[in-house]
Amino acid sequence: MTPRRICDRAFLAACLAGQFFSMTLLLGILAIVVAKGIGVIDWTFLTSPPAGGGRSGGIGPAILGTLLLVVTTGILAAPLALGLALVRTEYFQPGRVRSFFELVLYTINGVPSILFGLFGYEVIVNRMGLGKSWLAGGLVLAVMILPTIAVSIHEQIEALPPSYRDQARALGLNRAKVIWSVVLPQTLPGILTGTLLGLGRASGETAPIMMTAAVFTGVHVPTGIRDNPVLALPYHLFVLAQDSHDPASISNAWGTALVLLGMAFLLTLASLPFRVGWRREEEAR
């Protein structure tokens, strides 16, 4: 066997080992969460409020609260992220301003999520006067996942063949019409995919909402905007995990984890048709 062939084989083996390791890890986590949590889940657990400090009762209000936070985050973050991506791809020429803009975006993406919580507590909860509320939590989560969605949308827009824009411009369409008629329709699946993946991340975040939106008990459905906190699955799980020595608490924690995992999985699954459709169109081009 030639040295070149040995290198080739060794590289392939390293790739396969990496793939095997990551898949095993993922399947291992899934298997443990499902095995430990499935026994807890029933209709009562999914619909009733927590009781006895989370040791009994269910997670109904926490599911509702998480959904409310995710929907609010999506409504706030998606248009902003789209705007950011369009400004970056369609209006900024490559240069210092664009580079600085990208640096800011990537830096925000790397900020620890607890800092977003602190920022939200100081600015949104206190200074803006929203108090601890679902809207404050949605705003903080939206700011946090903004770069994730914007970068994802940006990549989709950059992947659009330049010839499409050239063709539209050559026909006399102005920049806004090129965006409306070519860029948005062609990148819509990517925009939706990026948004759903970003929301998947937001749905599992604890730190940003613990100071801005989430409480552990005493709330069912918010009735207003200001000072209207919610129960949320990640925060519920966080509190239960602190009592991990208690079998009842840890059992409910596994059940909560499985529901949270299912929610993130559904968001990823929802993006699948768009991604498949996108790939088919890419192949047809």
Added chain:
Amino acid sequence: MTGPVESVAFRIQGLKISYGGATVLHGLDLDIPRNQVTVILGPSGSGKTTLLRTLNRLDEDRQGFKRHGCVLFDGEDLFDPDQDVNRLRERIGLVFQKPIMFPASIESNVLFGVRHLGTSPRSEWPEIVHRMLSRVALFDEVKDRLGDSALHLSQGQQQRLSIARALAIDPEVLLLDEPTASLDPRSAGIIGDLIQGLTPEKTVILVTHRVSQAEGLGQFLALVERGRLVESGPASQVLDNPADPVTRRFLSPGGGGA
């Protein structure tokens, strides 16, 4: 060397184009006649496509693009800051070498410009689709599948559809960048017939490196080499009695003009 032109559509004066320091056109002077087929002939890399894209003002946003000199279109400065560049592009249509189909139906592709520029009321759209596809000899081939994706058409059909889309907004000038370069002889023949049928209604500027195409279609001809105009004039005159030795060499068998 430039022959006199009676009615001028474009007057190009000292046009110099460069991208990031690399000069592509070196001070080109050329009058392009109105309502004729002008063939810009020259070897690959001679600046023909750059000239065509400049007439549509398509490249000026590209990084490193620099222009010197002047182009008059209908007597008006094409690059005047007060010119509405989008309106200019509506008047000066451009068809690319490789057909560009939007991932949409055949009908939507024909109507792309019409719909987004609002050049015709919606009630006229079916008639426009019929007329434009017939004009490019495509209607009979696709009349039963107008709602199907244009991406599934053959390369030759896509190129004809590109021309139909450009014609649908009724430009005064049609710029064609080697539209038959990658097509089979039958498709190339259909597009050749189509180009001839566009005059005298429209001014057509066709870029090609094939002398045979210039012989078959050109009424006026300009030979460009290394970003410079070598010779121009009525096609028959330039092809039959070239005045410049460079033109004679290019037109000779094996001289570069396939």
